Amino acid sequence: MAKDNFSTLGVRSGTARTEFNEHSEALFLTSSFVFENAAQAAARFTGGEGGFVYSRFTNPTVSMFQERLAALEGAEACVATASGMSAILATSMALLKAGDHVVCSNAVFGATVQLYSTILSRFGVETTFVSPTRVEEWQRAARPNTRLFFLETPSNPLGEVSDIAAIAAVAKKAGAVLVVDNAVCSPALQRPLEFGADLVIHSATKYLDGQGRVMGGAVLGSKALVMDGVFGFLRTAGPSLSPFNAWVILKGMETLEIRMLAQSERALELAQWLEKHPRVARVYYPGLASHPQHALAMRQQRTGGALVSFDVKGGKDAAWKVIDSTRLISITGNLGDVKTTITHPATTTHGRITPEARAAAGIGDGLIRVAVGLEAVEDLKADLAPGLT
Numbered sequence: 001m002a003k004d005n006f007s008t009l010g011v012r013s014g015t016a017r018t019e020f021n022e023h024s025e026a027l028f029l030t031s032s033f034v035f036e037n038a039a040q041a042a043a044r045f046t047g048g049e050g051g052f053v054y055s056r057f058t059n060p061t062v063s064m065f066q067e068r069l070a071a072l073e074g075a076e077a078c079v080a081t082a083s084g085m086s087a088i089l090a091t092s093m094a095l096l097k098a099g100d101h102v103v104c105s106n107a108v109f110g111a112t113v114q115l116y117s118t119i120l121s122r123f124g125v126e127t128t129f130v131s132p133t134r135v136e137e138w139q140r141a142a143r144p145n146t147r148l149f150f151l152e153t154p155s156n157p158l159g160e161v162s163d164i165a166a167i168a169a170v171a172k173k174a175g176a177v178l179v180v181d182n183a184v185c186s187p188a189l190q191r192p193l194e195f196g197a198d199l200v201i202h203s204a205t206k207y208l209d210g211q212g213r214v215m216g217g218a219v220l221g222s223k224a225l226v227m228d229g230v231f232g233f234l235r236t237a238g239p240s241l242s243p244f245n246a247w248v249i250l251k252g253m254e255t256l257e258i259r260m261l262a263q264s265e266r267a268l269e270l271a272q273w274l275e276k277h278p279r280v281a282r283v284y285y286p287g288l289a290s291h292p293q294h295a296l297a298m299r300q301q302r303t304g305g306a307l308v309s310f311d312v313k314g315g316k317d318a319a320w321k322v323i324d325s326t327r328l329i330s331i332t333g334n335l336g337d338v339k340t341t342i343t344h345p346a347t348t349t350h351g352r353i354t355p356e357a358r359a360a361a362g363i364g365d366g367l368i369r370v371a372v373g374l375e376a377v378e379d380l381k382a383d384l385a386p387g388l389t
């Protein structure tokens with residue numbers, strides 16, 4: 001990663017000033033754009049002339065968001081979407097057709113599992129779920145009709161780390177496109193394209209916004225995959241990012257790097273404290289030396305990230321006791337906020353998948369996920385301690 005200029009790109013890239021020379025990026029709340037005459041309208045609609053047409057597929061604030069995120073991920077192209085899930089849907093609809101096969105990590109976000117196993121399956125797309133860490137399973141699962149490999153690293157909520165370069169090599173051999181969901185790390189900590197991924201997906205709702213305000217998503221990669229493929233679906237089908245949300249996230253990206261570093265620092269300290277706690281059976285945090293893929297995580301990522309999960313002894317009742325005893329930490333499903341959040345994955349984010357799929361993904365009843373924010377770590381420990389008795 002080009003660490004030396006990431007900070008500068010975060011605050012300066014993608015800025016396009018209007019004739020008024022505003023310093024802060026402008027918010028263009030307009031559905032459509034006016035043309036000089038009929039000929040210009042025709043040229044803009046057919047793509048013969050560049051310029052803005054209609055905010056379902058072209059808007060200056062959304063363009064600034066796309067350019068800034070592309071600069072941060074080191075991507076040739078970026079297309080913004082209404083949410084992280086619509087980024088995954090748009091990618092799948094653009095790249096897949098009936099009869100195609102997908103190999104997907106079994107440790108991806110619950111809604112991603114649902115999308116592949118219950119929605120896309122109705123359109124003739126078959127998905128095989130495999131371990132995020134055992135590369136040989138990806139190799140074995142690949143078929144002549146496999147078009148797409150999908151993974152999330154580190155996974156949410158268990159922090160399992162996939163070897164992007166190794167899986168990219170398998171994907172290449174299989175003729176499949178490797179898609180990596182980078183929502184948990186953000187480009188401040190990990191840039192999957194540098195390890196051979198073909199596309200990067202974001203839930204911009206998470207760390208890119210960083211303050212839990214708006215929904216957003218993005219798909220990044222080569223011009224050929226993003227502009228010729230995903231953009232076409234978006235333009236026609238319409239799960240587009242609103243200019244207002246783009247503006248909020250664009251400004252959020254200005255503090256992305258310092259937030260990620262500060263939140264990771266607190267997460268590591270909290271994970272170390274939890275690891276020593278007698279009521280905690282296991283801590284899942286890639287930044288801990290005891291994590292099974294710690295060495296790989298430190299090669300791929302700048303820090304362990306801000307997501308810490310742990311198994312509390314005593315199953316669901318004990319986990320709910322910890323959650324219900326908190327007074328400072330917010331009980332909410334989101335992650336990526338500067339306010340620390342706490343979740344019981346088995347009954348919330350992963351509550352809709354079958355118990356068998358949950359067990360296969362290692363989501364136990366005693367599992368708690370803490371998405372660490374910017375509070376003093378002493379206050380976080382003091383908030384968790386009363387429930388851990």
Ligand SMILES: Cc1ncc(COP(=O)(O)O)c(C=O)c1O
Nearest residue numbers: 083084085109156181183203205
């Ligand atoms: C890793 C990951 N990917 C994708 C999503 C979906 O994003 P969104 O909620 O913006 O649709 C989430 C949401 O929590 C997530 O955690």
